[in-house]
Amino acid sequence: MKKSIKLIAEGAAAASAGMHDTAERLYRKVLARDPANLDGHYLLGSLLAERGDLPSAEKHLNLAATLNPRSPYVWSNLGSLRRLAGDVDGALAAWTRAIELDPRSAEAWFGIGRFHAANENLDDAEVCLLRVVGLKPLASAWSLLASITDKKGRSDEAIGYCRKALELQPGNGSAAFLLARLEGRPLAYPPGDTIRTLFDGCADIFENHLVGKLAYDIPQQLQRLLGIHAGERHFARVADLGCGTGLMGQHLANADELVGIDLSPKMLDQARKKNLYARLIAADLIEFLETESGTFDLFVAADVLIYMGTLDALFKAALARASPGALFAFSTETASEGDWQLQRSGRYAHTPEFVRRCAEGAGWSVVAQESAQVRLESGKAVAGNIHLLACP
Numbered sequence: 001m002k003k004s005i006k007l008i009a010e011g012a013a014a015a016s017a018g019m020h021d022t023a024e025r026l027y028r029k030v031l032a033r034d035p036a037n038l039d040g041h042y043l044l045g046s047l048l049a050e051r052g053d054l055p056s057a058e059k060h061l062n063l064a065a066t067l068n069p070r071s072p073y074v075w076s077n078l079g080s081l082r083r084l085a086g087d088v089d090g091a092l093a094a095w096t097r098a099i100e101l102d103p104r105s106a107e108a109w110f111g112i113g114r115f116h117a118a119n120e121n122l123d124d125a126e127v128c129l130l131r132v133v134g135l136k137p138l139a140s141a142w143s144l145l146a147s148i149t150d151k152k153g154r155s156d157e158a159i160g161y162c163r164k165a166l167e168l169q170p171g172n173g174s175a176a177f178l179l180a181r182l183e184g185r186p187l188a189y190p191p192g193d194t195i196r197t198l199f200d201g202c203a204d205i206f207e208n209h210l211v212g213k214l215a216y217d218i219p220q221q222l223q224r225l226l227g228i229h230a231g232e233r234h235f236a237r238v239a240d241l242g243c244g245t246g247l248m249g250q251h252l253a254n255a256d257e258l259v260g261i262d263l264s265p266k267m268l269d270q271a272r273k274k275n276l277y278a279r280l281i282a283a284d285l286i287e288f289l290e291t292e293s294g295t296f297d298l299f300v301a302a303d304v305l306i307y308m309g310t311l312d313a314l315f316k317a318a319l320a321r322a323s324p325g326a327l328f329a330f331s332t333e334t335a336s337e338g339d340w341q342l343q344r345s346g347r348y349a350h351t352p353e354f355v356r357r358c359a360e361g362a363g364w365s366v367v368a369q370e371s372a373q374v375r376l377e378s379g380k381a382v383a384g385n386i387h388l389l390a391c392p
Contacts, residue, residue: 004030008039015047023047038067042074049081057081072102079111084266088115106136114144118202120378122148139169146178150344155182174198178346186342188309192263192284195307199244199264207245207270215376216247218302221386222329223251226298229367229388230327235298239321241285241330242304246271252300259296261288289317297323301330303374306347309340311355315362315389322391328364333374333384345377352385364389 011026027044030037045060058081064074079094092115098108113128126148132141146161159182165175173191180187210216236256240249243260244267252258253276260277262268268280281288285304299318305311318328335341335349343349352369359366367388374384 004034004037004040007033008037008043011043015043020047020051024051036067038064038071041067042071042077045081046077049077049084054081054085058085070101072098072105072108075101076105076108076111079108083111083115086270091115104135106132106138106141109135110138110141113141117144117148122152126152133164137168139165139172139175142168143172143175143178146175147346150178150182158182181342186309190307190346196263196265199262200266207247210247210375216303216374218331218372218374218386219248219251221372222248222300222302222331225368225370225386225388226327226329235327237294237296237323238298238300239289239296239318240277241299241301241318242307243268243271243277243280244303246274246276248300248302249274249276252276252298255298261285286313286317289314289321292321295321295323295326297326299326299328299330301328303331305330305332305350309342309348311350311358312362315359315364319363319391324391326391327367328389328391329387331372331374331384331386333382334371349384352387355385355387359387359389363392365392 007026007030011023011030014020014026015023024044024047027040027047030040031044034040041060041064045057045064048057048060058078061074061078061081064071065078068074075094075098079091079098082091082094091111095108095111098105109128109131113125113132116122116125116128126145129141129145129148132138133145142161142165146158146165149161150158159179162175162179162182165172166179173194174197177187177190177194234254235252238252238255238258240252240258240260243249243262244264246260249258249260249271257278258276260268260271260280261283262271263282263284265282268282271277272280299322305314308314322328332355333343333347333349335351335354338351339354340348340350356366356369367390369385369387372384372386373381375382
């Protein structure tokens with residue numbers, strides 16, 4: 001018993017120091033000596049989840065729950081694990097059980113609050129997140145509260161919540177990005193980790209939410225635009241920029257080589273299940289285009305330019321990788337004034353004139369620009385445009 005306790009302590013210290021291989025070896029040593037060791041299963045399961053081995057992690061956390069079904073910590077971690085695995089109902093059930101066992105489980109309240117926020121249940125999300133920050137000073141909870149109160153039109157509160165998040169975590173990109181907009185100094189690009197965290201956190205529900213609740217059909221609209229202007233043309237190499245879960249890729253299956261690029265590894269995991277892509281690459285789009293070898297015959301970017309303000313760098317980088325006559329099809333949301341705006345939604349909007357100016361300035365020819373409904377938001381249509389460019 002004393003030996004196991006010593007090994008557990010050494011493993012926990014190694015994990016805290018980032019020595020994950022050492023920690024895993026020590027936890028497994030504990031379980032080899034004592035297969036029913038609760039802490040061994042709990043800590044090994046939590047470590048394996050952090051390392052991305054979800055099936056093995058779930059096995060050990062389920063064993064921990066069997067050994068001590070009244071541990072809120074085990075149920076809370078099981079909830080987080082199930083969310084990562086795409087089991088939303090299982091995650092909610094585990095978090096709910098954790099709260100039944102310990103109403104002060106901040107992690108479980110945060111899990112449920114984040115679920116409600118992702119599904120635009122803003123009132124329920126706010127209630128949960130206020131419980132979280134009352135229990136534990138989590139920067140991520142303050143940051144998400146800021147986003148929710150901003151969406152509900154309470155900008156002063158949102159500013160205060162952003163500042164609380166940044167006090168706890170000065171490098172919190174989401175809070176810094178939102179605070180910049182609220183204070184009238186919007187950034188031309190969101191920090192890369194902000195986009196990655198956003199989409200990693202909602203990858204498991206993204207597709208159903210976007211298509212089922214927001215009436216999203218931009219991939220179909222871009223396919224129609226390409227059909228009008230490119231006819232039956234065959235595209236050998238296609239780059240699906242910001243491919244997400246592969247919604248656009250489903251309309252590009254006749255390409256000889258379809259390459260998907262996205263910042264979010266979790267979104268790419270969802271895309272991989274569709275077996276559409278020759279390659280899936282986790283990368284910044286511009287960095288990918290600047291380092292990729294060879295050229296592409298078609299670029300598509302469905303609901304991607306809404307996450308950048310200025311467009312010059314993207315258009316120039318794409319043109320450098322374009323074969324003669326290559327096309328670039330993409331969507332934008334429509335700005336009501338100026339060249340581009342960072343909206344309350346956290347997405348960017350652009351005027352068609354600004355898009356044209358940036359595209360032509362980079363060397364593209366504008367083939368078509370059409371008005372489009374890009375999604376629903378709070379039950380109302382969001383105005384946008386679909387565009388088609390050509391490489392001279």
